[in-house]
Amino acid sequence: MTQAPPTCPRCGSRLASAPGSPAACLRCAAQVALDQEDTNPAPPPRPPLDVASIAAAFPAYELGAELGRGATGAVFRAKHRALGREFALKIIAEDVAARPGFAERFEREARTLGGLAHPGIVAVHDAGRAGPWFFLAMELVDGVDLRQMLVAKRVAPREALAIVAQMCDALQYAHDQGVVHRDIKPENVLVDRAGRVRILDFGLARVVRESASTPNLTRSDQVMGTPLYMAPEQWRTPLEVDHRADIYSLGVVFYELLTGELPVGRFPPPSHRVELDVRLDEVVFKTLEREPERRYQHISELKTDLGTATRSAPAIAPPPLPANGAAPTAPAPRAATRTPRQAGSNRILVLAVGLVIALNILLLVLYFLWTRGLPF
Numbered sequence: 001m002t003q004a005p006p007t008c009p010r011c012g013s014r015l016a017s018a019p020g021s022p023a024a025c026l027r028c029a030a031q032v033a034l035d036q037e038d039t040n041p042a043p044p045p046r047p048p049l050d051v052a053s054i055a056a057a058f059p060a061y062e063l064g065a066e067l068g069r070g071a072t073g074a075v076f077r078a079k080h081r082a083l084g085r086e087f088a089l090k091i092i093a094e095d096v097a098a099r100p101g102f103a104e105r106f107e108r109e110a111r112t113l114g115g116l117a118h119p120g121i122v123a124v125h126d127a128g129r130a131g132p133w134f135f136l137a138m139e140l141v142d143g144v145d146l147r148q149m150l151v152a153k154r155v156a157p158r159e160a161l162a163i164v165a166q167m168c169d170a171l172q173y174a175h176d177q178g179v180v181h182r183d184i185k186p187e188n189v190l191v192d193r194a195g196r197v198r199i200l201d202f203g204l205a206r207v208v209r210e211s212a213s214t215p216n217l218t219r220s221d222q223v224m225g226t227p228l229y230m231a232p233e234q235w236r237t238p239l240e241v242d243h244r245a246d247i248y249s250l251g252v253v254f255y256e257l258l259t260g261e262l263p264v265g266r267f268p269p270p271s272h273r274v275e276l277d278v279r280l281d282e283v284v285f286k287t288l289e290r291e292p293e294r295r296y297q298h299i300s301e302l303k304t305d306l307g308t309a310t311r312s313a314p315a316i317a318p319p320p321l322p323a324n325g326a327a328p329t330a331p332a333p334r335a336a337t338r339t340p341r342q343a344g345s346n347r348i349l350v351l352a353v354g355l356v357i358a359l360n361i362l363l364l365v366l367y368f369l370w371t372r373g374l375p376f
């Protein structure tokens with residue numbers, strides 16, 4: 001039975017069926033990215049929030065520096081005065097909180113988030129509303145997010161593997177609890193000074209972007225994810241995706257960590273862009289299958305294949321953070337892996353040298369026989 005050629009989930013135009021071909025046609029990928037400027041990997045255009053108003057609404061905290069700003073709001077360092085402990089206070093922007101049904105969804109998802117307890121998931125200690133501000137008080141992670149890491153340096157393959165392996169454990173745990181992240185992207189993954197990975201914002205994409213009306217891809221607030229990291233089915237039916245959408249997004253992050261590029265257009269296998277065991281190409285491509293049925297069905301299967309494709313257990317080097325906590329700048333050493341192509345050319349060189357030596361020996365023997373007049 002021949003399979004129908006894959007089509008762009010947005011405009012229906014025909015796509016190439018080879019592995020490594022894009023999940024949507026380039027025009028639509030670009031259009032959605034433009035429609036959703038606020039969820040692009042580029043620095044978000046959102047203006048700063050009203051810090052004085054936030055400080056007044058949270059008298060229990062001493063508000064510190066802004067840690068980052070995204071599509072939904074901003075995250076601040078905040079010291080709890082009574083506990084003397086620092087937290088990361090995520091404040092949802094007022095226009096996002098004003099979307100229909102936001103308060104109910106926030107309450108519902110906060111309960112789910114509060115129930116997640118895993119070393120690879122940032123713990124949420126408090127959530128609710130203070131004055132006009134919806135907030136999440138989270139464990140403060142002393143480290144960098146993967147976007148900062150990617151901007152600062154080339155991530156070595158062994159580091160990428162270690163990061164993805166840890167992300168697998170955290171995601172498998174969440175999926176076992178029935179929780180789908182829906183917005184896996186470099187900005188939502190932190191690596192602390194000890195090299196431990198923590199995933200942020202579980203389920204938050206659903207809280208901030210789900211609208212009460214019928215899903216419609218032209219409405220950017222209903223596309224629950226970040227376009228370049230989203231699974232094709234997330235474009236088609238954003239309200240109905242399952243845990244396999246996270247597996248696709250993890251594949252995009254994996255590809256980007258390995259190669260420094262996003263898997264858009266007709267992208268080559270990672271081993272064509274970086275020195276890497278070619279078995280990992282298969283693993284990456286299986287996470288990036290357009291149809292969820294052809295993808296890994298569970299994160300644990302991906303983790304098993306990762307282990308099989310890498311002979312020794314990967315070790316992650318903690319990001320070299322300067323004392324002020326800014327993003328690291330020193331490039332990491334590349335992993336000393338050999339591609340099959342390199343191994344092949346080495347074999348040819350050895351054969352050629354061997355042939356030259358054999359020819360020289362033969363000539364010497366012939367000369368020796370000739371000088372003694374034997375046998376010709």
Ligand SMILES: Nc1ncnc2c1ncn2[C@@H]1O[C@H](COP(=O)(O)OP(=O)(O)OP(=O)(O)O)[C@@H](O)[C@H]1O
Binds near residue numbers: 067122142
């Ligand atoms: N718990 C935390 N500890 C330390 N830094 C954090 C924490 N939470 C967030 N950050 C920092 O703040 C940045 C901004 O986070 P935020 O979630 O607001 O933005 P985003 O993920 O880019 O967009 P979105 O609004 O879609 O979530 C993160 O990328 C990270 O660097």
Ligand SMILES: [Mg+2]
Binds near residue numbers: 070187188200201
């Ligand atoms: Mg985030």
